[in-house]
Amino acid sequence: MLLELGIIPVEEIDWGRKTAIDGKALHIHREELIEETRGNDFRIASVRADLARPGESVRILPVKDVIEPRVKIEGRGGIFPGLISGVETVGTGRTHVLKGCAVVTAGQVVGFQEGLIDMSGPGARYSSFSRLLNIVLGIDVLPGISPHQHEEALRLAGLRAAAYLGEACRSAVPESVERFEWPRFPTPVRRDAGLPDVAYVCMLLSQGLLHDTYLYGRDVKSLLPTLLLPTESMDGAIVSGNCVSACDKNTTYHHQNNPVISELLRRDGTDLRFLGTVVTNANVTLRDKVRSAEYAVKLVEMLGARGAVVSKEGFGNPDADAMMICAGLEERGIRTVLISDEFAGSDGASQSLADVTPHADAIVSVGNANERITLPPMERVLGDIRVAEKLAGGQSGSLARAGGLGVELQALLGATNELGFEVLYARGG
Amino acid sequence: MGPWKAVVYLNQFFGGIGGEEKAGMEPVVRSGPVGPGNLFAELFGPEVEMVATVICGDNYFSEHLEEATERVLALMEGFRPDLVLAGPAFNAGRYGIACGSVCNAVVDRLGIPAVTGMYPENPGAELSRRSVFIVETRGTTAGMREAAEKMSRLAGKLLRGEPVGFPEEEGYLPRGIRRNTFSAETGAVRAVKMLLQKMKGEPFATEYPLPAFDRVPLLPPVDRMSRVTLALVTSGGIVPRGNPDCIEASSATRYGKYDIGALSEMTPESHETAHGGYDPTYANADPNRVLPLDAARDLEREGRIGKLHPFYYATVGNGTSVARCGQFAREIARDLIRSGVGAVLITST
Numbered sequence: 178m179l180l181e182l183g184i185i186p187v188e189e190i191d192w193g194r195k196t197a198i199d200g201k202a203l204h205i206h207r208e209e210l211i212e213e214t215r216g217n218d219f220r221i222a223s224v225r226a227d228l229a230r231p232g233e234s235v236r237i238l239p240v241k242d243v244i245e246p247r248v249k250i251e252g253r254g255g256i257f258p259g260l261i262s263g264v265e266t267v268g269t270g271r272t273h274v275l276k277g278c279a280v281v282t283a284g285q286v287v288g289f290q291e292g293l294i295d296m297s298g299p300g301a302r303y304s305s306f307s308r309l310l311n312i313v314l315g316i317d318v319l320p321g322i323s324p325h326q327h328e329e330a331l332r333l334a335g336l337r338a339a340a341y342l343g344e345a346c347r348s349a350v351p352e353s354v355e356r357f358e359w360p361r362f363p364t365p366v367r368r369d370a371g372l373p374d375v376a377y378v379c380m381l382l383s384q385g386l387l388h389d390t391y392l393y394g395r396d397v398k399s400l401l402p403t404l405l406l407p408t409e410s411m412d413g414a415i416v417s418g419n420c421v422s423a424c425d426k427n428t429t430y431h432h433q434n435n436p437v438i439s440e441l442l443r444r445d446g447t448d449l450r451f452l453g454t455v456v457t458n459a460n461v462t463l464r465d466k467v468r469s470a471e472y473a474v475k476l477v478e479m480l481g482a483r484g485a486v487v488s489k490e491g492f493g494n495p496d497a498d499a500m501m502i503c504a505g506l507e508e509r510g511i512r513t514v515l516i517s518d519e520f521a522g523s524d525g526a527s528q529s530l531a532d533v534t535p536h537a538d539a540i541v542s543v544g545n546a547n548e549r550i551t552l553p554p555m556e557r558v559l560g561d562i563r564v565a566e567k568l569a570g571g572q573s574g575s576l577a578r579a580g581g582l583g584v585e586l587q588a589l590l591g592a593t594n595e596l597g598f599e600v601l602y603a604r605g606g
Numbered sequence: 607m608g609p610w611k612a613v614v615y616l617n618q619f620f621g622g623i624g625g626e627e628k629a630g631m632e633p634v635v636r637s638g639p640v641g642p643g644n645l646f647a648e649l650f651g652p653e654v655e656m657v658a659t660v661i662c663g664d665n666y667f668s669e670h671l672e673e674a675t676e677r678v679l680a681l682m683e684g685f686r687p688d689l690v691l692a693g694p695a696f697n698a699g700r701y702g703i704a705c706g707s708v709c710n711a712v713v714d715r716l717g718i719p720a721v722t723g724m725y726p727e728n729p730g731a732e733l734s735r736r737s738v739f740i741v742e743t744r745g746t747t748a749g750m751r752e753a754a755e756k757m758s759r760l761a762g763k764l765l766r767g768e769p770v771g772f773p774e775e776e777g778y779l780p781r782g783i784r785r786n787t788f789s790a791e792t793g794a795v796r797a798v799k800m801l802l803q804k805m806k807g808e809p810f811a812t813e814y815p816l817p818a819f820d821r822v823p824l825l826p827p828v829d830r831m832s833r834v835t836l837a838l839v840t841s842g843g844i845v846p847r848g849n850p851d852c853i854e855a856s857s858a859t860r861y862g863k864y865d866i867g868a869l870s871e872m873t874p875e876s877h878e879t880a881h882g883g884y885d886p887t888y889a890n891a892d893p894n895r896v897l898p899l900d901a902a903r904d905l906e907r908e909g910r911i912g913k914l915h916p917f918y919y920a921t922v923g924n925g926t927s928v929a930r931c932g933q934f935a936r937e938i939a940r941d942l943i944r945s946g947v948g949a950v951l952i953t954s955t
Binding site for chain 2: 436437439485516524526528539541542548596601605606
């Protein structure tokens with residue numbers, strides 16, 4: 178099995194008379210983009226489209242999701258299967274990527290803990306999204322729509338917009354092609370025997386109440402942990418429906434560009450043997466947690482892995498799932514590393530996690546999300562500034578005069594991403 | 607900016623007054639630097655002036671912790687210092703506790719920086735490392751110059767308001783707080799690297815060391831309880847009315863040992879709770895709810911326990927550090943074993 182990602186770098190975006198890629202410039206037909214974003218979803222009342230470039234004095238809030246425009250050129254299935262394409266298994270053939278830009282969905286707040294992206298200033302240092310050319314969609318829905326309907330409407334609208342832009346690079350010639358070859362799954366042939374056998378456990382938040390994730394269109398609350406090719410998420414098999422905890426929610430963009438999968442593939446065959454990805458969920462009841470943790474551990478064991486990286490989403494409650502998985506793997510002799518952020522209080526003096534096990538002796542910290550930051554006013558705000566006080570990590574009074582914001586890092590989208598997307602970490606001081 | 611004024615705290619030995627025979631001396635003041643203070647003066651140069659030295663005996667300090675801290679603080683305050691330096695205490699336990707206590711009070715009450723130095727295993731380090739900067743020193747005075755250099759470098763940064771680096775960079779003992787910084791590699795790259803190290807059995811360093819898990823193995827059931835002396839111990843703060851030992855409502859620094867030899871039960875007139883972490887209404891209305899003296903007397907009368915130990919021990923477990931609780935437990939256990947107690951009923955809230 179083979180997936181080729183054709184990389185089409187985007188270094189400029191602007192509005193144009195036709196949506197097309199011209200060298201490294203992406204021209205977008207604004208009205209057509211708005212029309213494609215609306216689709217025929219009667220729940221959507223209005224769509225505004227704006228551009229936000231790195232270095233500009235722009236704040237985007239509240240952000241619902243970030244999505245990378247991609248298009249399937251060859252191979253089975255289509256982009257974002259089960260949601261805006263069929264349900265054929267993706268992850269093979271050829272996919273083109275508009276690298277360097279992203280669709281950002283914003284507008285009326287869906288969940289009360291959404292976050293923001295600053296395109297310049299101190300907040301820009303914490304999020305990779307601040308370094309992308311962003312196509313910002315301010316989407317409002319009809320009054321009376323339930324939060325779940327609202328979430329779904331925005332989720333699908335964002336995917337439609339990304340797919341529409343992706344089409345622009347269907348016939349473009351990629352600057353480079355990344356090949357992800359997968360010759361042995363699930364064959365027992367040990368071509369490179371002797372290398373450490375490693376699996377990846379990807380926890381998906383699935384607590385309901387707007388804390389959800391979709392796999393091939395299916396809500397993963399009812400998922401029994403399952404196996405994924407490393408390339409399936411590159412074609413959009415995992416889509417975020419999570420409106421909570423901006424700093425450590427895994428947006429669709431993060432899943433499309435999962436850095437753990439990239440790193441395991443990069444070192445596959447040289448330093449390790451990457452056996453596969455187990456996706457599991459993080460539900461709220463103990464019974465669900467135990468079932469999923471046990472099942473995920475079993476799959477890792479069946480793959481024959483001797484080591485595993487576990488990534489997380491969210492904080493507090495999902496700490497329990499993460500610790501159960503760590504303990505289960507270690508008890509079976511499978512060496513485990515967990516990626517987690519910390520909630521150590523704004524002074525950094527508290528215990529960082531809600532649950533721990535002595536087995537979690539190898540944790541990669543991606544930063545203390547409680548640390549406070551003051552974000553200066555921006556010239557332009559895309560979205561709705563009035564929600565600032567409702568952001569996770571914001572508080573009453575966050576909306577300081579002149580548009581400045583005093584918030585915890587929690588409010589910055591992706592700042593403490595638990596797939597290990599960023600370079601922030603916390604140390605003992 | 608400078609010149610700033612510093613006061614130095616020393617014990618009787620480093621203060622040049624005498625050895626163990628002078629350990630009972632009360633706090634005194636010397637003008638200008640004494641002993642290690644001369645080294646600090648040399649290292650700081652004209653930027654910081656050592657205006658005075660406060661000297662106190664180690665025994666006096668450890669036997670009158672609060673009073674000694676107050677008196678030392680009052681003496682220091684008179685000089686309106688910008689900085690306090692204490693020790694370094696190396697591995698001297700009583701001296702370390704005194705240096706930690708003085709620095710704590712200075713930071714907390716005078717609002718100026720204080721720096722001390724200790725060997726990591728000095729008991730004073732565990733008591734104060736979370737609240738004050740303790741520079742790591744060697745176990746003996748052979749490390750004096752090195753310690754003084756680190757202390758003065760760190761103190762200089764604090765005086766100038768410069769950002770303080772991480773423990774490994776500055777040489778202070780980790781304070782148990784978490785601070786954000788940026789790595790050269792993403793979390794994902796570091797995770798795979800750490801996993802390969804772990805799988806190969808190579809040394810690796812977790813980025814979040816878990817809190818220590820102090821699991822106590824269960825002992826077999828007590829044999830023939832009917833012949834054993836039972837004692838009552840509580841972290842629920844039940845004390846004789848008026849709280850004679852002034853046990854703190856939170857972050858307790860002490861415990862009490864109280865006579866119940868003549869009592870058949872607790873009453874609202876005889877006992878109350880000193881605990882600040884729960885609604886005290888029901889404990890004060892009937893203190894037996896937290897310290898079940900009435901039920902223990904029943905068991906004694908029914909012959910189901912040998913006898914009830916005539917003293918109980920109480921502290922407040924509200925925000926009290928694990929290190930402090932461990933110290934209480936060791937002392938109480940020694941006392942109980944000496945008294946021939948064979949079983950303990952511990953109640954919390």
